[in-house]
Amino acid sequence: xxxxxxxxxxxxxxxxxxxxxxxxxxxxxxxxxxxxxxxxxxxxxxxxxxxxxxxxxxxxxxxxxxxxxxxxxxxxxxxxxxxxxxxxxxxxxxxxxxxxxxxxxxxxxxxxxxxxxxxxxxxxxxxxxxxxxxxxxxxxxxxxxxxxxxxxxxxxxxxxxxxxxxxxxxxxxxxxxxxxxxxxxxxxxxxxxxxxxxxxxxxxxxxxxxxxxxxxxxxxxxxxxxxxxxxxxxxxxxxxxxxxxxxxxxxxxxxxxxxxxxxxxxxxxxxxxxxxxxxxxxxxxxxxxxxxxxxxxxxxxxxxxxxxxxxxxxxxxxxxxxxxxxxxxxxxxxxxxxxxxxxxxxxxxxxxxxxxxxxxxxxxxxxxxxxxxxxxxxxxxxxxxxxxxxxxxxxxxxxxxxxxxxxxxxxxxxxxxxxxxxxxxxxxx
Numbered sequence: 001x002x003x004x005x006x007x008x009x010x011x012x013x014x015x016x017x018x019x020x021x022x023x024x025x026x027x028x029x030x031x032x033x034x035x036x037x038x039x040x041x042x043x044x045x046x047x048x049x050x051x052x053x054x055x056x057x058x059x060x061x062x063x064x065x066x067x068x069x070x071x072x073x074x075x076x077x078x079x080x081x082x083x084x085x086x087x088x089x090x091x092x093x094x095x096x097x098x099x100x101x102x103x104x105x106x107x108x109x110x111x112x113x114x115x116x117x118x119x120x121x122x123x124x125x126x127x128x129x130x131x132x133x134x135x136x137x138x139x140x141x142x143x144x145x146x147x148x149x150x151x152x153x154x155x156x157x158x159x160x161x162x163x164x165x166x167x168x169x170x171x172x173x174x175x176x177x178x179x180x181x182x183x184x185x186x187x188x189x190x191x192x193x194x195x196x197x198x199x200x201x202x203x204x205x206x207x208x209x210x211x212x213x214x215x216x217x218x219x220x221x222x223x224x225x226x227x228x229x230x231x232x233x234x235x236x237x238x239x240x241x242x243x244x245x246x247x248x249x250x251x252x253x254x255x256x257x258x259x260x261x262x263x264x265x266x267x268x269x270x271x272x273x274x275x276x277x278x279x280x281x282x283x284x285x286x287x288x289x290x291x292x293x294x295x296x297x298x299x300x301x302x303x304x305x306x307x308x309x310x311x312x313x314x315x316x317x318x319x320x321x322x323x324x325x326x327x328x329x330x331x332x333x334x335x336x337x338x339x340x341x342x343x344x345x346x347x348x349x350x351x352x353x354x355x356x357x358x359x360x361x362x363x364x365x366x367x368x369x370x371x372x373x374x375x376x377x378x379x380x381x382x383x384x385x386x387x388x389x390x391x392x393x394x395x396x397x398x399x400x401x402x403x404x405x406x407x408x409x410x411x412x413x414x415x416x417x418x419x420x421x422x423x424x425x426x427x428x429x
Contacts (some may be wrong), residue, residue, distance in 0.1 A: 032160040034283040036151075036167045041276070043171045050182045051192060062189040066137060067196075073141035074148060075245065077108045080238030082152045083289055083365055084230045089156040090290025094211035097153040104227055104234075105149060113138060133190060140197040146204050153211070156290055162210075166203040174199035236370035240361075243377035247407055248275075250385050251400045258392040259400075266340040267397040269333055270325060271404075274347045277321055278355035281310055285362035292366035303363045303419065310359040314352035322348040339397075346401035353408040360415035372418045380411025 051063060081104055089097050116138040120131045128134075154163035177195040186192070251271070255264040295301040325344045329337055357380075361373045384407020391399030 029160040029287040032164045054182045074144040077145045081234030084233035085152045086289045087293040094157040143200045166207045169203040233370045239374035240377040243381040247381040254388040274351040277351040281355040282358040285358045318352040343401040346405045350405040350408045357412040376414040379414045380407045383407045383410040
């Protein structure tokens with residue numbers, strides 16, 4: 001009888017543990033990456049409110065300009081290596097990955113510092129903010145470069161949880177510093193930039209030191225010439241990084257020039273919200289890039305189900321986002337923002353196309369077609385910018401929305417078509 005009970009117990013299916021399943025999902029790298037992006041977005045929103053209340057419009061504009069300079073500097077120092085590094089260093093030990101990326105960044109960072117020194121010496125007075133400000137921007141650019149490098153290292157080494165901890169600490173420290181500046185009524189823009197610099201540097205340096213102290217392991221040694229191939233693929237992706245930044249920001253620059261600043265305010269109130277729709281798929285593509293590359297090497301990467309799943313996600317989510325935004329614009333932003341309702345539908349559709357394009361371009365990188373990724377991003381930027389010039393003067397914010405829709409659609413179409421007609425290859429050794 002006891003034996004029969006033992007057999008029944010062994011044969012009985014295990015009960016699912018909902019709590020264990022939920023914890024397992026929270027450990028998924030793409031969810032941790034998405035959480036870090038959402039956290040960054042929330043802190044940016046809070047920081048914007050504090051700066052608007054503490055700084056004059058001119059001071060807030062100076063902070064925004066300095067941040068844009070830092071973001072552009074970061075892209076120049078990385079030279080497109082973020083995604084190529086993730087694809088090539090999949091499942092590498094953290095210490096090995098940190099040293100490898102450090103070698104990749106050494107020459108660009110030295111040249112960047114030298115360029116900053118030369119700029120302070122030769123730039124005309126009206127364009128030269130002074131050695132102190134240039135040094136601050138250069139230092140912050142190096143810190144932002146290190147943050148994005150640790151992001152790539154965390155994805156490649158499977159340490160996204162630790163990267164998320166670093167970003168949580170950075171966010172709490174930044175909020176504490178910004179609230180302190182707000183309470184102290186500090187109105188100098190460079191002091192606010194210094195808070196960003198300090199909050200980003202402390203956790204990043206700490207986690208880099210922790211990772212470097214961990215054992216490398218002989219099984220994770222880097223093959224010869226690996227960094228050279230990562231650099232080559234990164235240079236092929238560099239135009240894509242710049243074009244993607246331009247494609248996402250050109251509408252904000254074109255609207256005040258071709259329409260008005262009030263039009264930009266209406267447009268940005270909706271565009272800032274619709275951009276969130278693409279974050280989950282972008283995080284998923286970044287977190288799976290190394291795995292897709294490894295699967296492709298083995299000949300088992302089937303791209304169609306991945307793209308179809310992404311498209312289904314957008315078809316389900318975009319109507320919900322569009323309806324919610326349309327109904328909540330006036331209650332949240334006020335009646336003066338009611339004209340922004342006209343751009344909800346095209347901007348949500350554009351965000352859906354952009355989200356699917358992140359998946360398609362990630363698959364192209366996994367297959368070794370980095371040059372085609374740059375071509376797709378350049379195509380999207382060219383189409384969107386041309387549409388802005390033609391449509392904004394006549395249709396205002398609606399012209400900008402349809403320009404984004406056309407540009408993101410062109411980028412996605414280019415990626416889908418080329419992925420079907422070109423041969424697969426892998427740039428990794």
